[in-house]
Amino acid sequence: MKKRYSTYIPYLLLIIDLFLINLSLIILKDKEYLITNFLVYINLFWIIASLTSGFYKIYRHHNYFKILSRLTGQLLLFILGFFSYFSLFREGEIVHNQTKVLVTIIVIISIVRILFFYLLKKYRSYGKNYRKVIVLGFDESTIKLAEMLKKEKELGYQFLGFFTNKKIETNDTLGTLKQYENYVLSNNIDEIYCSLTELKSKQIKKIKQFAIRHKRIVKLIPNANELYNKNITTEFYGDSLVILNVKKLPFDLIENRIIKRIFDILFSSFVCLFIISWLYPILWILIKIESRGPAIFKQGREGFNGDEFVCYKFRSMYVNKQANKVHATKNDSRITPIGAFLRKTSLDEIPQFFNVLLGNMSVVGPRPHLESLALEYQKDVDNYLERHAVKPGITGLAQISGYRGEIKKKSDIKNRVRLDIFYIENWSFMLDIKIVVSTVLNVFKGDENAY
Missing domain, CATH: 3.40.50.720 (NAD(P)-binding Rossmann-like Domain)
Structure with a gap:
C-alpha cells in the first residue's frame, strides 16, 4: 500500500504558519516584539489555539468556503491572544505598532494559506497525490x-x-x-x-x-x-x-502516537535508571545461583502489524524444550522457586522496558503472544488481528481486568481480545495512566492468576 503523504500536510502547514509569524516579526524589525517572552507566548498560543479549534483538520473534499471559514476562526483567536499578551504582561505600558504587526501577520498567513490550497488542488487536478x-x-x-x-x-x-x-x-x-x-x-x-x-x-x-x-x-x-x-x-x-x-481510531492520529511514544520513553527511562539499575544485578545473581541457564529469557513474540520481535524476560523456569510452545500453568513443575516469586510480582516482565526503549513494545497495550499460539487464537476470535494495530504492551486493560495467566477455555482469549480492542478504540492518555497505576497496585496486592 502506498504511503499517505497527505497525512503530513497539517504538520507542514503548522510549521509554515509558525515560520510566517516569526518571519513577519523579523521583517518589521520592531524590538518591542523581538523578545523571548513574546515570541514563546505567541508561538505557543498559535499551536494551542489551532489544536483546540481543529484549524488543521482540512480534508481534500473541502471547498474554499470551508478553508476560509477555518482561517477566519483561527485568526480571530489569534487576535484575541495577541492583545491578551499585552493586557497580561505589559499592562500600563504603551506599545506601538500593534495594529501594523497584527495586520502584517494576518495578511501574510492568509495569502500563503489560500495560495497553498490553490496550488495543492491544481497539483491534484493533474492526477497527483490521489x-x-x-x-x-x-x-x-x-x-x-x-x-x-x-x-x-x-x-x-x-x-x-x-x-x-x-x-x-x-x-x-x-x-x-x-x-x-x-x-x-x-x-x-x-x-x-x-x-x-x-x-x-x-x-x-x-x-x-x-x-x-x-x-x-x-x-x-x-x-x-x-x-x-x-x-x-x-x-x-x-x-x-x-x-x-x-x-478514526485514536492511534490513526499521529499526535496520539507521539504522545504515547513520549510517555513510553520517559516512563521506561525512569524505571531503567531508578529501578532496573540496582534490581537487575540482584535478580541476575539469584537466577544464576539457583539454576543453570541465562538470566534473561529471549522469546519471539507477535508485535505491531503482526511482525515478530524478540521479547525479553527474566528467566523464571528451568531450561526446557517446551518454553516456546506451552504457556505456564498453575503448579507448573518447570517454574523455579525464585521464578515463582518473579511471576507472582510480575518482576519477570521488568526487562521488557528495554523492549519499550527499543520501540517494539509500549508500556501499555495488548500482551504479545507466541506466533504458534496466535494462529490458534485467530480461529476462535474473528477480530483477533485487530490487536496488531498497536504495539504490544508490558501491561494492558485485559491484565488489570483479571485476564492474565493461563488460557483455560475459549472465553478467556475472547474476553482478552474484547478488552484489547476496546482499549485500541477508546485510548486516551488518562486511560494509560489508570492502567499503569492499577498494575502497580496489583503488584503489591498480588494476583491469583499470576503463575
Missing part, C-alpha cells in the same frame, strides 16, 4: 458520488468502479460484493465507500473489520432513514451529497 476509491453498492447517491469524483479532479480521487449484486449495465462495474476484498488488496485501494441502501449492517461490520485490518478508510453513503451515531461524523461532498465518515 486516493484510489471504490464504491460498494449502486443507487442514486453512489452514482452521484461517482460522477462528482470523476468530474472534480482537483479533489484528488481516482474512482475505479462499483461492486454490486444488482444487474446493471455500466462499464464501471467491477464485480459482486463478495469480490471487493481481493480487488482492494491487489489494486492498493485507499478508500471504500459503502451504500447503506444496498448493504446490510452485518456486511458493513465485516467491511469495517477488513478496513481496520488492512488500514483502509471506510465511508458510508446513507439512505434517507439512516440514523447517525457517535462513531460517525457527517461530511458534505459538493453542495448536497452527504457522506458518513467512520471516525
